[in-house]
Amino acid sequence: MRGLTLDGVGVITYRTDLPEPVVERSTDAVVAVRRAGLCGSDLHPYEGRERVRFGVIPGHEVVGEVVAVGHDVGDFMPGDRVLVPFTSSCGMCRPCRAGLSARCESGELFGFGDPDLLSAPVLPGGQADLVRVPLAGSTLVRLSDEISDEQAVLLADNFPTGWYAAERAGIVAGEPAAVIGLGSVGLCAVAAAMSMGATPVMAVDPLEDRRDRAERLGAQAMPPGDEETILPVGAVIEAAGTPAAQRLAVRLLRPGGTFSIISVPTADRLQITAVEAYDRNLTIRTGRAPVRSILDHLVGRVVAGEVAVPVEVVLTHPTVPLVHGAEMYRRCAAREPGVLKIAFVP
Numbered sequence: 243m244r245g246l247t248l249d250g251v252g253v254i255t256y257r258t259d260l261p262e263p264v265v266e267r268s269t270d271a272v273v274a275v276r277r278a279g280l281c282g283s284d285l286h287p288y289e290g291r292e293r294v295r296f297g298v299i300p301g302h303e304v305v306g307e308v309v310a311v312g313h314d315v316g317d318f319m320p321g322d323r324v325l326v327p328f329t330s331s332c333g334m335c336r337p338c339r340a341g342l343s344a345r346c347e348s349g350e351l352f353g354f355g356d357p358d359l360l361s362a363p364v365l366p367g368g369q370a371d372l373v374r375v376p377l378a379g380s381t382l383v384r385l386s387d388e389i390s391d392e393q394a395v396l397l398a399d400n401f402p403t404g405w406y407a408a409e410r411a412g413i414v415a416g417e418p419a420a421v422i423g424l425g426s427v428g429l430c431a432v433a434a435a436m437s438m439g440a441t442p443v444m445a446v447d448p449l450e451d452r453r454d455r456a457e458r459l460g461a462q463a464m465p466p467g468d469e470e471t472i473l474p475v476g477a478v479i480e481a482a483g484t485p486a487a488q489r490l491a492v493r494l495l496r497p498g499g500t501f502s503i504i505s506v507p508t509a510d511r512l513q514i515t516a517v518e519a520y521d522r523n524l525t526i527r528t529g530r531a532p533v534r535s536i537l538d539h540l541v542g543r544v545v546a547g548e549v550a551v552p553v554e555v556v557l558t559h560p561t562v563p564l565v566h567g568a569e570m571y572r573r574c575a576a577r578e579p580g581v582l583k584i585a586f587v588p
């Protein structure tokens with residue numbers, strides 16, 4: 243099988259000799275990949291900020307077609323067009339029933355693997371021809387023809403993640419909100435905040451190309467350093483993942499405000515003191531987005547035209563051949579102007 247492997251910091255290898263995944267458990271499906279996104283989360287281990295099991299196939303944003311199912315996967319069959327959220331989930335445990343599919347008691351995360359637990363199995367990701375999906379009946383999302391492959395790539399992670407960050411920021415229609423960090427997740431949070439009625443939505447990033455994209459979505463964009471012009475804000479989303487971005491977010495929050503952190507932590511501590519949180523009665527929210535749970539209500543709203551997935555602004559490279567994997571990782575990590583969100587095609 244063809245696919246990419248992450249073999250060290252900054253080392254992506256295109257391979258044609260990978261073992262084909264098969265149905266291992268009766269609840270598994272195997273999906274032929276049509277698109278596999280490259281996420282900012284894939285860049286953390288690639289750039290050395292997070293430890294993973296080297297040799298892993300990365301990628302956790304998959305759109306594809308079911309090619310095989312175990313005999314307990316009742317709802318899906320070969321030929322079904324599906325989206326694979328970035329974690330598997332059972333749909334029945336307490337976290338799943340509470341809408342927290344990303345914390346399913348038997349859920350697994352695609353494409354990382356713990357380097358400290360070498361004996362534990364690792365769930366290979368989707369930047370390959372095929373991917374095995376555990377708990378397929380409750381993990382996969384069937385795609386109707388109304389949803390394009392491009393929309394589905396963003397629905398597999400970044401759009402519901404941005405949506406979750408905005409929901410958890412306690413956005414109030416008619417009130418301002420701020421988004422710090424305008425990668426794919428931050429831009430999706432801008433789009434979500436706009437559709438929840440925040441006004442204005444202030445968007446901060448040092449990169450001009452990304453600020454321009456936020457303005458196309460209707461935000462008021464500015465570089466870090468200009469934020470003194472921003473009024474104290476009640477809803478602040480941090481989607482950058484740097485200590486400086488968190489400090490900026492904290493400075494912007496008004497008393498009673500909510501600090502919604504959607505970045506994956508790459509440092510031990512949040513950049514907020516107990517006194518800052520206490521003195522302004524702040525609420526802090528963070529965590530992995532429960533994509534599968536969110537899609538239960540979000541997909542219908544997208545199909546109904548109530549919510550727009552910002553494909554044109556965000557998905558700059560929708561069909562990159564896997565063979566260009568190493569080059570595209572490098573260009574994404576360099577945050578090259580015009581290179582924002584990419585999806586591989588096998």
Ligand SMILES: NC(=O)c1ccc[n+]([C@@H]2O[C@H](COP(=O)([O-])OP(=O)(O)OC[C@H]3O[C@@H](n4cnc5c(N)ncnc54)[C@H](O)[C@@H]3O)[C@@H](O)[C@H]2O)c1
Nearest residue numbers: 282283423424425426427447482483486487505506530531
């Ligand atoms: N919680 C979840 O479930 C979840 C899901 C997906 C991604 N993530 C995380 O979300 C974060 C964003 O992902 P992405 O794909 O958009 O990544 P990205 O790296 O493309 O975007 C980060 C952006 O932050 C900007 N930035 C850096 N320092 C800044 C500062 N001081 N002020 C303002 N902006 C600054 C960068 O210029 C960049 O545009 C990552 O940490 C990723 O791991 C979390």
Ligand SMILES: [Zn+2]
Nearest residue numbers: 281283328399
């Ligand atoms: Zn991701």
Ligand SMILES: [Zn+2]
Nearest residue numbers: 332335338346
């Ligand atoms: Zn569960």
